[in-house]
Amino acid sequence: MKGVYVHIPFCKHKCTYCDFYSLEGQQDHDTFVHMLCREIELRSAQLSADDVFDTIFIGGGTPSLLSAQHMHTILDCLHKCLNIQSIETTSECNPGAVTNTKLRDFRSMGIDRLSFGVQSFHQEELDVLTRIHSADEARHAIAHARDAGFDNVNLDLIFAVPGQTMARWQSTLEYAVACETDHISAYSLIFEEGTKLNAQKLKGLVQPLPEDLDADMYEYSLAFLAEKGYSQYEVSNHALPGKQCQHNLKYWHGTEYVSFGPSAHGYLHSTRYANVRSLKAYVSSLQEFNLPVVSTETLSEHTKLSEEAFLRLRADGIEMVSLEKKYGVSLASMQPWLQDMQSAGLLEVQDSHIHMTSRGYLMSNTLSADFIHELERSVLHG
Amino acid sequence: MKNTRNFCIIAHIDHGKSTLADRLLERTGTISARDFHHGQILDDNPLEQERGITIKLHAIQMKYKREKEEFTLNLIDTPGHVDFSYEVSRSLAACEGALLIVDATQGVEAQTISNLYLAIEAGLEIIPVINKIDLPAAATTLEGVKQQVIDLIGCDESEMILASAKSGIGTDDILEAIVERIPAPKGDPEAPLRALIYDSVFDAYRGAIVYLRIIDGTLKAGDKIKFFATPPKYDVEEVGVMVMKRNPVKELSAGQVGYMTASIKNLNDTKVGDTITHVKDGAPEPISGFKEVKPMVFSGIYPADSDDFEDLRTALNKLSLNDSAITFEPETSTALGFGFRCGFLGLLHMEIVQERLEREFEQTIVTTVPNVSYRLIDNNGEVKNISSPVDMPNPGEFKAIEEPYIRAQLITPSEYIGQIMKLCIERRGIFVSQTYITETRVDLTFELPLAEVVFDFYDKLKSNTRGYASLDYEFIDNRPSDLVKLDVLLNGDPVDALSSIVHRQNAHSWGKKLCKKLKELIPRQMFEVAIQAAIGSRIVSRETVKAMRKDVTSKCYGGDISRKRKLLEKQKEGKKRMKQVGRVEVPQEAFLAVLSLDD
Numbered sequence: 014m015k016g017v018y019v020h021i022p023f024c025k026h027k028c029t030y031c032d033f034y035s036l037e038g039q040q041d042h043d044t045f046v047h048m049l050c051r052e053i054e055l056r057s058a059q060l061s062a063d064d065v066f067d068t069i070f071i072g073g074g075t076p077s078l079l080s081a082q083h084m085h086t087i088l089d090c091l092h093k094c095l096n097i098q099s100i101e102t103t104s105e106c107n108p109g110a111v112t113n114t115k116l117r118d119f120r121s122m123g124i125d126r127l128s129f130g131v132q133s134f135h136q137e138e139l140d141v142l143t144r145i146h147s148a149d150e151a152r153h154a155i156a157h158a159r160d161a162g163f164d165n166v167n168l169d170l171i172f173a174v175p176g177q178t179m180a181r182w183q184s185t186l187e188y189a190v191a192c193e194t195d196h197i198s199a200y201s202l203i204f205e206e207g208t209k210l211n212a213q214k215l216k217g218l219v220q221p222l223p224e225d226l227d228a229d230m231y232e233y234s235l236a237f238l239a240e241k242g243y244s245q246y247e248v249s250n251h252a253l254p255g256k257q258c259q260h261n262l263k264y265w266h267g268t269e270y271v272s273f274g275p276s277a278h279g280y281l282h283s284t285r286y287a288n289v290r291s292l293k294a295y296v297s298s299l300q301e302f303n304l305p306v307v308s309t310e311t312l313s314e315h316t317k318l319s320e321e322a323f324l325r326l327r328a329d330g331i332e333m334v335s336l337e338k339k340y341g342v343s344l345a346s347m348q349p350w351l352q353d354m355q356s357a358g359l360l361e362v363q364d365s366h367i368h369m370t371s372r373g374y375l376m377s378n379t380l381s382a383d384f385i386h387e388l389e390r391s392v393l394h395g
Numbered sequence: 396m397k398n399t400r401n402f403c404i405i406a407h408i409d410h411g412k413s414t415l416a417d418r419l420l421e422r423t424g425t426i427s428a429r430d431f432h433h434g435q436i437l438d439d440n441p442l443e444q445e446r447g448i449t450i451k452l453h454a455i456q457m458k459y460k461r462e463k464e465e466f467t468l469n470l471i472d473t474p475g476h477v478d479f480s481y482e483v484s485r486s487l488a489a490c491e492g493a494l495l496i497v498d499a500t501q502g503v504e505a506q507t508i509s510n511l512y513l514a515i516e517a518g519l520e521i522i523p524v525i526n527k528i529d530l531p532a533a534a535t536t537l538e539g540v541k542q543q544v545i546d547l548i549g550c551d552e553s554e555m556i557l558a559s560a561k562s563g564i565g566t567d568d569i570l571e572a573i574v575e576r577i578p579a580p581k582g583d584p585e586a587p588l589r590a591l592i593y594d595s596v597f598d599a600y601r602g603a604i605v606y607l608r609i610i611d612g613t614l615k616a617g618d619k620i621k622f623f624a625t626p627p628k629y630d631v632e633e634v635g636v637m638v639m640k641r642n643p644v645k646e647l648s649a650g651q652v653g654y655m656t657a658s659i660k661n662l663n664d665t666k667v668g669d670t671i672t673h674v675k676d677g678a679p680e681p682i683s684g685f686k687e688v689k690p691m692v693f694s695g696i697y698p699a700d701s702d703d704f705e706d707l708r709t710a711l712n713k714l715s716l717n718d719s720a721i722t723f724e725p726e727t728s729t730a731l732g733f734g735f736r737c738g739f740l741g742l743l744h745m746e747i748v749q750e751r752l753e754r755e756f757e758q759t760i761v762t763t764v765p766n767v768s769y770r771l772i773d774n775n776g777e778v779k780n781i782s783s784p785v786d787m788p789n790p791g792e793f794k795a796i797e798e799p800y801i802r803a804q805l806i807t808p809s810e811y812i813g814q815i816m817k818l819c820i821e822r823r824g825i826f827v828s829q830t831y832i833t834e835t836r837v838d839l840t841f842e843l844p845l846a847e848v849v850f851d852f853y854d855k856l857k858s859n860t861r862g863y864a865s866l867d868y869e870f871i872d873n874r875p876s877d878l879v880k881l882d883v884l885l886n887g888d889p890v891d892a893l894s895s896i897v898h899r900q901n902a903h904s905w906g907k908k909l910c911k912k913l914k915e916l917i918p919r920q921m922f923e924v925a926i927q928a929a930i931g932s933r934i935v936s937r938e939t940v941k942a943m944r945k946d947v948t949s950k951c952y953g954g955d956i957s958r959k960r961k962l963l964e965k966q967k968e969g970k971k972r973m974k975q976v977g978r979v980e981v982p983q984e985a986f987l988a989v990l991s992l993d994d
Contacts, residue, residue: 018954033953072953201949228945249949264954278954285957310957320960327951353978357922376921378946382966383921 014067014098015281016263017091019049020274021073022292025110029143029209030171030202034276034290035074045292046083048299050090052273055304057094064281066095066271068260069102071124077106081118088122095271101126101165101259108154109146116161126258128167128198129154134188135181138174141219142202155192165256167196172234173227174202175219182230183237190241195256199234200249201227228375235371247328248374265328267321275305284311314340315392322388323381330368346391354380396650397579401469401489401608403519405510406496411526415496415560415569416455416470422566423457423468426639454594454606454652456636459570466574469636469652471593473510479740480867481686484513485668486593488684489608489652492520492577494569495548499525499533499557503543508806509867511548520577521548522556524569529559546833580650587678588612588620590647590655590671595662597716601632603659604641607671608652610682615646619674620657623681625664628674629657662719690722690738691799691870692745692849693782695763695892696752697734699974699983703758704733710756711735714748721748726783730892730976731761731986736783739765742849761974761983763892767846770797770873784894787880789931797873799845802827805856807864809837814859822847823898842871846896881906881935883913884927888977892986906935909988916985919943924979 023042024035069091076084084104091097103126104119116127131151133139139148158166168189172182189197204211204221213219221227235245243251247265250258263270272279275295277288286309289295298305312320318340325331337344351367354360359373359380373380406412420426457468471490473483487493493514497503514521523544527533541555556572558565594606607614614620618631635643636653647653659665667688670681698707711723722738739745745765752758769781771788772795781787787796803824805815809831819826819841827840843852848868856864879902883893893913897905906928913926917940924940952958973980 199949201947203949224944231945231947247951248947264951264956270954272954278956280954280956287955287957316960320956323960323963324951324956357978359921375945375947376943378948378963378966379921379943382963382970385963386967386970 014065015268016068016070016260016270017066017095017097018260018270018272018274018277018279019069019071019076019087019091020272020277020288021071021076021079022275023073023078024075025078025107026143026145029213030205032205032208033074036292040292042079042083044296046079046086048296049087049273051299051302052304053090053094055299055302056271056273059281060095060271062096064096064271066097067100068263069097069099070260071102071104073105075107075110076104077111077115077119081115081122084119084124085122088124099123103128103167103258103260105130106154107146108150109144111154111157113157113161116157116163120162125163126165126167127158127163128169128196128258129158131168131189132171133174133177133181134185135177138171138177138181138185141174141176142171152188152192155194165195167198167258168192168194170197170199171202172199172230173222175221177222177230179226179230179233183233186234186237190238190243196250196252196258197238197243198250199238201231231375232371235374245374248377250328262328265324267317267324283317284309286310315389318342318392319385319389323385326367326369326381326384327374327377330366333365333367342392344388344391346394347387350383350387354383396582396584396648398464399467399469399580399650400492400573400577401471401580401650401652402492402494402573402577403471403473403486403490403514404494404496405473405507405514406494407498407501407507410496410498410501410507411560412496415494415524415526415558415566416472418560418563418566419457419468419470419570420455420639422563422570423459425455425457454637454654456638456642456652459574461571461574467651468570468573471652479744480509480513481688482594482667483510484517484684485591487514487517487519488668488682489591489593490517490519491580492522492573494573495521495523495544496526497523497540497544499528499540500530500536502536502540503547508547508865509804515548521550522569522572522576523548523550523554524556524558524565526558526560528557529562529564543833546836582609582611582649584611584613584648586611586649587676588614588618588672589678589682590614591682592622592665592667592669592671594667595665595719597662598656601656601658603656603662603665605655605657605659605665605671606637606653607647607655609647609649611649611678612673613646613648614655614671620671621674621677622664622666622669622671624666624669624685624687627659627664629659632656632658662716666719688720688740690720690740691767691845692739692741692765693736693768694739694745694765695726695728695731695734695783696723696737696749697728697731697761697763697892699759699761701732707735707752707758707760710752710758711737714751714756718748718751720744728763728785728892730890730981731763731974734761738782742851742853761892761986763986764895764988765849766896767799767849769799769878769896772796781896784880784896785891787878787894787896790879795875796878798876798878800842800871800874801845801848801868802871803841803843803848803866803868805839805841805864805866806832807837807839807860809835811860811864812837812839815839815856815864818852818855818859819843822852843868844874844876844898845870879930881909882929883909884925884929885917885976885979885981886925887927888979889929890976890981893988902930903935906930910936910938912988913985914938914940916982916988917979918982920978920980922978 022035023040027037102124104124105128107130132142134148134151136148204214238251245251246257269280271281275292276290279286286306289305289307295305361370404412454471459466459468471486473486556565556568589610590607592605592607595603598604614634616631616633621628633643633656634647635641668685672678698704715721720740723735726734726736752760771779771781771793773793824841824843830838832838877899878896879899881895881897881902882889910926910928923942926938927934928936973982
């Protein structure tokens with residue numbers, strides 16, 4: 014089963030750290046929704062009976078900025094054009110851009126999972142991150158969601174925010190758990206190239222936290238959330254039993270997904286594609302009845318193997334035997350390396366299942382790069 | 396023959412050698428002004444231009460008309476570095492005179508002196524030229540510089556030519572002096588052939604192009620010739636002279652300078668300094684002064700990516716076609732894989748080879764620390780040559796070891812005597828003598844272990860004397876020395892490519908500095924890295940590179956998996972530039988760390 018991703022490129026205000034594509038202020042939602050539906054229709058013509066979808070993820074941007082009517086139109090179009098047997102429909106929400114009524118409307122049209130961009134429960138950090146919502150609004154988000162009938166809610170949190178202390182991060186985590194959220198995504202702040210925040214860093218206006226504190230915060234989150242019953246299933250993601258995000262797991266297991274909206278990235282029929290990162294270009298392309306795709310890459314079996322390996326390794330681990338079977342390769346010669354990584358405390362191996370330790374997760378870029386390096390060597394040289 | 400003049404130019408970097416050469420070419424109509432748009436003509440190798448030195452020798456023929464007489468002037472270029480002093484001596488042997496170019500604002504500088512002495516020794520007529528006299532600064536410095544030149548070569552003031560190569564001042568005087576003062580070559584065109592090889596380069600289509608000076612006899616296409624130093628015999632295909640490009644002529648005879656081709660596939664057959672003669676009725680004796688050039692400095696050269704070993708072999712083979720001084724043979728390192736142990740004339744030569752491999756042959760290479768060749772006497776009394784630290788046994792497993800010593804001649808302004816003494820003593824030098832050449836210029840002689848000279852001695856000498864001191868050296872003998880092998884271990888595994896042979900008294904401080912330097916160069920990794928220096932099983936120093944704490948991109952960029960994959964691929968590529976020693980990744984610079992150890 015495949016996934017569906019829809020990108021809503023609107024925000025009330027663009028946060029300084031964010032490098033996803035979105036436009037601030039008043040925008041023409043009508044035209045966008047109209048063209049989005051056209052994209053869905055055009056794309057559906059390329060699908061076959063085998064393309065069945067069971068998760069939908071509405072991200073952005075700020076999907077909760079859309080009116081209930083617009084959201085309804087989009088979902089309606091998806092269900093009409095695609096073969097969807099939904100087990101999970103998620104919408105991202107900004108705690109400052111949503112009303113109780115809208116939440117209820119969302120719920121009634123089939124959205125059954127919410128992901129709140131809460132980031133922090135401390136006003137100081139929300140100010141650094143230039144979030145539009147207040148700490149209070151963040152605190153009440155879950156309660157509103159529950160009132161509206163949602164039993165599957167995620168909170169996005171950010172740590173290693175300039176000025177943040179360990180104590181404040183701990184209290185943010187405690188508050189999130191106290192809200193009885195079902196799922197927590199805890200991201201270390203990234204200074205992405207091209208963002209305002211990064212420019213401020215380069216000018217010396219904001220100071221990133223020291224690497225050691227950042228690492229300490231990460232290790233604390235892992236230990237704390239595990240203790241509270243949230244099991245880690247990706248570098249930054251933690252869920253109560255049965256509450257893992259089924260859509261995101263598709264990304265991390267190398268499963269295919271179709272994507273719509275400007276800047277959206279899809280993976281369909283072994284081909285990765287990217288839509289144009291401009292609303293204007295997106296609209297004009299679709300006005301000409303052309304798919305707004307700007308790049309495609311068809312993956313070789315070899316690339317698929319590498320991708321699936323590093324994605325699973327960052328997520329809930331690799332089942333070596335099934336990976337070998339799926340790609341018809343032998344990874345036996347990786348054994349000495351795996352053993353070294355185990356003794357170094359970076360990987361754990363149980364039977365044929367390999368997963369990262371918390372130190373491994375902290376080093377996951379290097380570790381993944383090494384892993385693929387060893388894997389490719391193993392495949393090439395046997 | 397009486398209208399031929401063979402000469403060279405001796406000058407310090409930037410004193411105007413190439414500009415003057417250009418002026419001479421222009422004035423004699425050998426080349427027109429508009430052909431100069433690519434800069435100076437002589438230094439046609441980009442490396443040479445960058446370093447301001449001439450590595451390979453070139454010759455250019457000019458025709459100079461004076462009244463009704465026409466003269467043939469052969470300008471033979473010379474390299475200016477101690478690594479190539481033998482080659483300089485051979486090209487000087489092809490000349491009867493030399494222009495000594497001195498910058499009117501800088502004065503006589505050290506680099507020129509040893510070459511000047513070689514020229515005087517070879518009996519060349521020296522024409523002193525003070526260049527750049529039109530620079531404003533020259534107004535105050537000119538008189539002093541004149542005096543320096545008079546002190547140095549004992550000439551009369553009237554013999555000096557004042558010139559500005561840039562604006563053409565003095566060019567005619569120089570041409571006149573070349574014709575008037577430099578003797579015409581002597582030699583007997585009827586005598587058996589004796590031609591001196593002063594250079595050879597490799598041409599992909601013609602084979603070796605041998606640059607030569609005919610001392611006696613004549614040489615023409617079709618002649619059967621042989622060399623004195625190497626066995627092969629060849630049929631001459633073409634003889635000619637260089638007038639910007641190769642210009643074939645019917646024959647070359649005594650006193651002339653030119654080239655020869657004979658489909659010579661192997662440059663090693665045409666050794667600089669060797670004599671060419673005819674197979675039939677050849678000369679009984681060669682021209683004196685031939686020396687087999689032996690590599691003095693050795694280092695390992697490895698492909699950065701072990702898969703590129705064959706490419707490196709091809710590159711070295713091609714490079715050696717026009718650099719007969721380099722030697723190389725396959726070598727295996729546990730740290731670096733398959734590579735080559737290469738021999739060089741000196742450190743500069745080594746750097747030139749490295750740069751040519753990287754630029755001309757697009758090889759990414761790892762070079763190990765250079766060393767000299769040692770004589771080892773094992774417990775059975777047998778003698779072995781050791782040109783790699785890897786071959787050095789542990790203490791107690793041999794009877795004695797000897798290292799090469801050189802006699803170093805250092806010429807310096809007298810105010811730097813102290814610094815030079817200090818440097819030489821630190822380098823285990825033995826003071827031999829001190830002679831004042833002029834009131835302010837001193838000739839110091841030391842005996843030094845060559846190993847101490849190959850490690851940045853020349854750079855230190857230059858920086859300690861603001862570039863004024865010059866160094867020339869010759870091998871004297873091998874002497875017993877208390878030498879030990881210093882090994883480096885990373886997380887307990889010895890890294891053969893980091894081993895070095897050092898004097899016991901320096902081993903401790905050397906090991907300490909080396910570990911410290913390696914700590915700076917080896918990046919933090921997923922786990923702690925212990926760096927140790929050891930003599931045999933005894934650890935003499937240790938440093939630790941702490942493990943990296945965090946290297947994670949916490950978000951996966953939504954569905955943009957390609958972005959994430961590209962980031963990882965970039966990271967993987969970065970690893971390719973590292974060498975894997977056990978699980979430790981060592982950057983390539985680390986293998987040359989010893990060269991940049993500071994005191």
